Structures are given as C-alpha cells and as structure tokens.
Amino acid sequence: MREVKVWDIAVRVGHWSLVVLFAVAYLSGEIEVETLHAWAGYAIIGIVLFRVLWGFVGTRHARFTDFVFGWQTTLAYARSLVMLRPRHYLGHNPLGGWMVVALLATLLLVCWSGLELYAVEGKGPLAQETVTLVPQAQAHDDGKRSHESLWKDVHEVLANFCLLLVFLHVGGVLVSSLVHRENLVRAMITGKKQA
Numbered sequence: 001m002r003e004v005k006v007w008d009i010a011v012r013v014g015h016w017s018l019v020v021l022f023a024v025a026y027l028s029g030e031i032e033v034e035t036l037h038a039w040a041g042y043a044i045i046g047i048v049l050f051r052v053l054w055g056f057v058g059t060r061h062a063r064f065t066d067f068v069f070g071w072q073t074t075l076a077y078a079r080s081l082v083m084l085r086p087r088h089y090l091g092h093n094p095l096g097g098w099m100v101v102a103l104l105a106t107l108l109l110v111c112w113s114g115l116e117l118y119a120v121e122g123k124g125p126l127a128q129e130t131v132t133l134v135p136q137a138q139a140h141d142d143g144k145r146s147h148e149s150l151w152k153d154v155h156e157v158l159a160n161f162c163l164l165l166v167f168l169h170v171g172g173v174l175v176s177s178l179v180h181r182e183n184l185v186r187a188m189i190t191g192k193k194q195a
Contacts, residue, residue: 004195006090008059012191014051018044018107022166026159038118045111048104061090067097074098081179088180090195096176099169106165110158117151 007015025040055064067089069077074094080086086093092100119126177184187193 001194003192004090005191006061006193007188007191008062009191010050010054010058011062012188014047014054015188017047021047022107022162026163029159038114038124041111041114044107048107048111051104061092064097064101067092067094068101069094069097081175084179086176086179090193093176095172099165099172103162103165103169106158106162110155110162113151113155113158117148117155120148120151 021040021044025037025044028037028040054062057063060066074097077086077094081095091097115124115126118124119128121127173184176182182194
C-alpha cells in the first residue's frame, strides 16, 4: 500500500474551519454573544459558498462528480456496510458524499434563517430601513415580535438539525475508519490516504 494525496488544502482548511466556526456559532448562540455569533455565521457562509464552487472546479476528489453517487449505488454501499464488506473509495464513499451535501445545504439554511432573524432586529445585509407612522407603531411591534419569534424558532430547529448531522457524520467517520482500517481524521488533516 502507498499513501496518495486525496484532499487538497482548500478542502481540509475549509473542513476544519467549518468545525471550529460551527462550534463557535452554536455555543455563542446559546450564551447570546450576538456579534461573535453573527461573524461566525458570515464566515460559514463564505466557506460554504467557496466549497460549493470548489465542488465544481476544484481538484479531482473535491468535485461533487467524484463523490455524489446515485441512489442505487448509495443504497448498495449502505447494505454492504451493514454486512461489514463495503467497497473502499479513495475519496468520500457514497454515504459520506451525501453527508457532505446535506451538511453544506443545512449550513446554508441555518445561516439564511440567522440572517432573516438578524434583519428583523434591523441588522445585517437583509435589514431594511422602514418608516412607521405613530398610530401603526403598536401593530408594527406586534408583527415584528411574531416575525422574530418565527425566524428564531426556524433558526434553532435548523441549527439543532445541523448538530444532529454533525454527530451522524462523526459516527460515520468512526464506523468507516474501523471497517476500512484507516484513520479518516488523520487523512483530513494530512490530505493523504492509503491506496
């Protein structure tokens, strides 16, 4: 067996940056450190958008065409994994590939809902200046509170769903590492895997 380069520096730095930034955003949201929370969210948006672009123009194993498989291939891989005889993939396996897509999409949804919530408070790029007349102020405040409550609930549900995906991802990495007898965490640090 020989070591080969699989994941480029952009994939690896992006991956570990998302790990840190999601943890910062999640924890700062719980203790309501608004500025830190917002900036972590902005950074996540930038990294996710870059990763999506890199999924089309990046190196071989960074491209979606290398790791997003059809449902039949994915289900066949899942069955073979349950039987502890899965096919080994140099890049992401079919389940891992779909997890990448799910995490990227969910992170974008979490950030979008956060931007909507921030806009209700009159902050962020989605905020708009509004002029309200004095008699309409009470109705405006009630509408603002219900709108804020809606986006807060959506944001929290999506953030918790993303955390669930993170736990599933970590579990999948551990299972795959054991079944294939390879250290996937080390591979995501060095970029190299056994071929």
